[in-house]
Amino acid sequence: MAYPLSSDPAQACYLPLIDLTGLLSSDSQQRNAVAGQIGQACREWGFFYIYNHGIDARLQAAVFEQTRQLFDLPDEAKRALDKATSPANRGYEALRGQCLEPGAPADLKEGFYLGRDLPADDPRVQAGRFNHGPNQWPASLPGFRPAMERYHAAMTDLTERLMAGLALSLELPETYFAGFCHQAMATLRLLHYPPQPAMAAPGEKGCGAHTDFGGLTLLLQDENPGLQVWNHHAQDWVDAPPLPGTYVVNLGDMIARWTNDRYRSTLHRVVNLSGHERYSVPFFFGGNPDHLVSCIPTCLEPGEAPRYPSVTVEAHYREMYRRTYA
Numbered sequence: 001m002a003y004p005l006s007s008d009p010a011q012a013c014y015l016p017l018i019d020l021t022g023l024l025s026s027d028s029q030q031r032n033a034v035a036g037q038i039g040q041a042c043r044e045w046g047f048f049y050i051y052n053h054g055i056d057a058r059l060q061a062a063v064f065e066q067t068r069q070l071f072d073l074p075d076e077a078k079r080a081l082d083k084a085t086s087p088a089n090r091g092y093e094a095l096r097g098q099c100l101e102p103g104a105p106a107d108l109k110e111g112f113y114l115g116r117d118l119p120a121d122d123p124r125v126q127a128g129r130f131n132h133g134p135n136q137w138p139a140s141l142p143g144f145r146p147a148m149e150r151y152h153a154a155m156t157d158l159t160e161r162l163m164a165g166l167a168l169s170l171e172l173p174e175t176y177f178a179g180f181c182h183q184a185m186a187t188l189r190l191l192h193y194p195p196q197p198a199m200a201a202p203g204e205k206g207c208g209a210h211t212d213f214g215g216l217t218l219l220l221q222d223e224n225p226g227l228q229v230w231n232h233h234a235q236d237w238v239d240a241p242p243l244p245g246t247y248v249v250n251l252g253d254m255i256a257r258w259t260n261d262r263y264r265s266t267l268h269r270v271v272n273l274s275g276h277e278r279y280s281v282p283f284f285f286g287g288n289p290d291h292l293v294s295c296i297p298t299c300l301e302p303g304e305a306p307r308y309p310s311v312t313v314e315a316h317y318r319e320m321y322r323r324t325y326a
Ligand SMILES: O=C(O)CCC(=O)C(=O)O
Pocket: 189, 191, 207, 212, 219, 221, 226, 227, 268, 269, 270, 280, 281, 282
């Protein structure tokens, strides 16, 4: 088998597991204590689990229920929502629609993108700003839109708290990333992975090895494992299995740029060896499109040069979409 899952049970909790209770508290000492754990996880892994995050389990269940129903729709209904017809990158993408790992076969996943719903007469939509516009809603699923909109709003709040924790962990004011968070692009991505085929082509898998493009990603997984994270210590993949009640949080490339790689944007991939259909829902927090991402001065030693030029969020995203949807 090309991608054996680890048989080491200790790996189930290989990645740091952080209780978020203190970060959501009004006591700054408690927030600082959690920020310390976040900082360590960001330096060592760029990946960690969170629990006690405050997102309602019933809302999560509703999101999964609607996700399954969406992907169960006939092909024709899904293709009517094709994201290629949306200037704002919203809607359906078919199996093998993206190739996240250069040189590997296209990804064995189908997906659906949605974000904040902006009307066609919003100035940002009229100006053709990246990722700004109306969603495409499946007309035959009346429960879809309300569940997704509630979930998107709740995840935006939670991620803003995490960004404040991230600032604290870098010994910056909690509001340091407020400009980045203001009217942020935030994308909910619904994913469906069929079981890994027995006769897969070499390198073919659910989702090719990649780093995430944006700020923070919060991943909701169903009960089927498949996510693997690159362990730079051991130079090998470790499993990031679903743990009930948690999110897997990982840092995207913008945070590596901000911190001159002190905080890691770590490679990960999906190989669905579970034998079941796997559904997952990553929430990508991309930030304000006009925000300039430049190396944070306190992340440089005297004489150290920034490894990345400054870039706006929008320019960075356009380039990453161009590369992976060639
Ligand atoms: O489905 C997963 O577990 C991970 C998906 C992912 O890494 C992505 O969409 O960027």
